[in-house]
Amino acid sequence: MRHLPVLAAKPFSCSQCAACCRLVGKVIPGWPVDTQTGACVHLANNGSCKVYETRPSLCRVDSWGVGPAWYQANYDACNAMQVALGIDLSFRVPQ
Ligand code: SF4
Ligand code: SF4
Numbered sequence: 001m002r003h004l005p006v007l008a009a010k011p012f013s014c015s016q017c018a019a020c021c022r023l024v025g026k027v028i029p030g031w032p033v034d035t036q037t038g039a040c041v042h043l044a045n046n047g048s049c050k051v052y053e054t055r056p057s058l059c060r061v062d063s064w065g066v067g068p069a070w071y072q073a074n075y076d077a078c079n080a081m082q083v084a085l086g087i088d089l090s091f092r093v094p095q
Helices: 019-027 068-085
Strands: none
């Protein structure tokens, strides 16, 4: 019996830039945001998540999927958000 090759899952290389946390209110209606900054209410001043251990499933990008198309979609979205916010190049997600 022949076995199909199993593609190795490539974990998403989140650089923890917090761009998604800062823009989530613009993308997802109803998300709880800080009225002054527009960022998620759980985003701390140092860029970390105050509820990281219990963050919503939507924030668990590593659990969404695997495979080249999934990685590419996240790569495109994350880096586009970083460009829009003027985030330093050192945070770019690697291909
Ligand atoms: S925008 Fe992408 S790289 Fe930045 S914190 Fe969110 S998931 Fe990670
Ligand atoms: S819950 Fe945490 S990880 Fe999710 S958007 Fe808010 S700050 Fe970011």
